[in-house]
Amino acid sequence: MTEFVDVHAEAASGQGGVSKPAGHKSTRTGWRRLASQGRALLPDSLPGRFFMFMLLLVFASQLMISVVWNYQTRTTQEKALENVVFNMAMRVSSTIEYFDSLPNRYRHIILDQLRDMGGTRYFVTLNRDFIEIDELARTRSKDIVINGFQDTLDAFHANGDISIAFSAPETLRVFNNDTYLMELTESWGQHALIVEPLSLPILVIQVPVSNNEWLYLATLMPDYAIMSSSLPVDLQLIYLFALTVLLLFGSWMIYVLTRPVKQLSKAAENFGRSFEPVYLPEKGAIEFKTTAGAFNRMQRNIQHFLNDRKQLFSGISHDLKTPLTRLRLRAEMLDDDDERQGFVEDIDHLDMMVRSALQMVRDTDIHENPEPVDLKQVLENIARAGQSVGQKISLKYHEHELVTGKPLALRRCLENLIDNAVVYGGNADVSLSIEEGQNLIVIRDKGPGLPEGMEEEVFQPYRRFEHGQACNPGGNGLGLITARHLAGTHGGDLSLRNHPEGGLEVTLTIPFDS
Incomplete structure (x- = not known):
């Protein structure tokens, strides 16, 4: 039975402070703490940092000029x-x-x-x-x-x-x-x-x-x-007006100079999601022209590689169909039943590997136009489909946001993860919430989890463990790598860990602006 729980707010859990032993702190530790606090005050964006440094330089120069002026x-x-x-x-x-x-x-x-x-x-x-x-x-x-x-x-x-x-x-x-x-x-x-x-x-x-x-x-x-070295009020107003104009002009110049960097970042993000080249104009400063040229060449090379990969797998599929068919016919003509059975199993295994590899290429190369996607609705559809075949899936909703992505690709990603939880862990407890500006989907099962230290090893192609082979002999070990790739094309990430109370916990993040 599928369980739907909609939760709109949760109380934030507090974190207890960790007491530190009192004592003399070294000068090096103090400098490190000061440097860390200074980095925390810096804006995250490059234009913001340029503007802050420009302000510091302007005020530092004005301070030195004022000191010299007052002294003289x-x-x-x-x-x-x-x-x-x-x-x-x-x-x-x-x-x-x-x-x-x-x-x-x-x-x-x-x-x-x-x-x-x-x-x-x-x-x-x-x-x-x-x-x-x-x-x-x-x-x-x-x-x-x-x-x-x-x-x-x-x-x-x-x-x-x-x-x-x-x-x-x-x-x-x-x-x-x-x-x-x-x-x-x-x-x-x-x-x-x-x-x-x-x-x-x-x-x-x-x-x-x-x-x-x-x-x-x-x-x-x-x-x-009386000896006042300060400027008259009218001159101070003129000085402040000139300084404001200077800062506004400097801000505009910073925006113009850093705009190509923002365009480069946006193009790299879009290319990383869809693998559709976004060519940058090779103009401006020599450093940016060189960077834009290198980025454009990289996109062309990656696009050629992907096209070659598609052609390679298509060629392999075409070339192997005929010899596999001939081998299967010859195997059926063997008189020894045991030998015939062994040949047929090897041929079927080889055929399964080829088909699964081709399926992975097709699954990770889904051509769709991005559109707003409600992850809550997608999860409900997957849960209802699982309910129809007796799968145990529970859903818990917190606050969430629409994402801009490929609906079919997101559904394939979530289906792979939920199906794995049901097949290898018996059930899937799914929660949807918001954390640090992105949607957070956590899927937990009640299975034995992964062997210690194998959280990344399981993402290798065809990598399967004893429990997985026993629960799903027909699996091919490509579901997780496919799901991680589909999450990456939406700017998200996928990670696994063994839950402290047992079972495997899968964490999937999808940014709002994907």
Whole structure:
């Protein structure tokens, strides 16, 4: 009785982790693991790998260019900043020397005159107290400014306790520790140090000019003090646009350059399935022209070989019919019954071998047009045919996909495998499922299986074992090799193994896009 079971989903079985002993891992093992992880990140396709390597090269080159650019820009800016700082420090030094030389009663008069003149980015005042500065965080550019002023002013005012620091406009105090710059009117200096909407850092220099008086000087530094080596936003957008165009053009070039390789792969796959030559155009790069020429010659040679094989077997069939008939007639005329029986058996065996060889050629050379095939329907038809003659076949279905192939060839392949399971194992338990992007058909019987290590030996032509000869004396040992060949023409594979619980398990894979 044939049993049909349709299963649409199965719970995936988990795999237990294998514990590894803790310990020191060698450097070589670490490198191997790192290399293995790197290979796992690579795309499978050749265009994908080319594109990834192109990205790596582009970004690596851009990184090196950026490093060199930033270093050169920063070096140039620092040099320019040092020159500006030196010149400003000399002017500040002259201002300090000038105020230091003035009598006390004239200092405030000069300050009022400077304030009324305007047109400068300096704020100068004389304070009775030292002003506490909320110093900004130090940076490379700020250090250059402070150190430059400190060195220059110390060289001319060695006896002075000079304070130099950067402050934000919002927290800058002037006149005393209670008065902020932001509280003053424009006439008192806001217009000199505040550049709206920017919040530029202000350099504050305080120099004692007498026992109870400090010369307070605040100024804005030039743009070098900010020292940004990054590109402007508009240039960054242009750069990103150009880089995108470059990557798109590179991707298109990769596609054009690797398209012949894909055509070669497709032609080889089609030829391997149907043995119908798919000739490639011998043009393009010299490497591909050479490869395409060699591939085309290989196809012609294989096609000639197959044609010669067909003609050879046809000739053998024709040439042996007459002598076999004559031998059989002569054997029938022998008087000795035992000798006559032996001759007849040898002639019948020779005739069977010739017929079976010719049958294998015909079975593996089925000319059909590929079309969508439902493997579930094919298996059901085979099972019903087997049921009609009393064969024990059970079917279990999981998820499956249609394949594009030759219906008669696929049926011949499955019939050979299922018939073998029934004849040599008593029954056939068949399951259909999906595994790793292809249909998986597993056929298991309850027979004795194969001798150990003979899983590939059984695919040799005319290779039969004692159990097979006892169960099917008329067999010829060509069923499995025929089934494997038919599976191969559909891009599939066939393998055998002894099941741990007994019997032989046959595994057949057929890709979806066959």
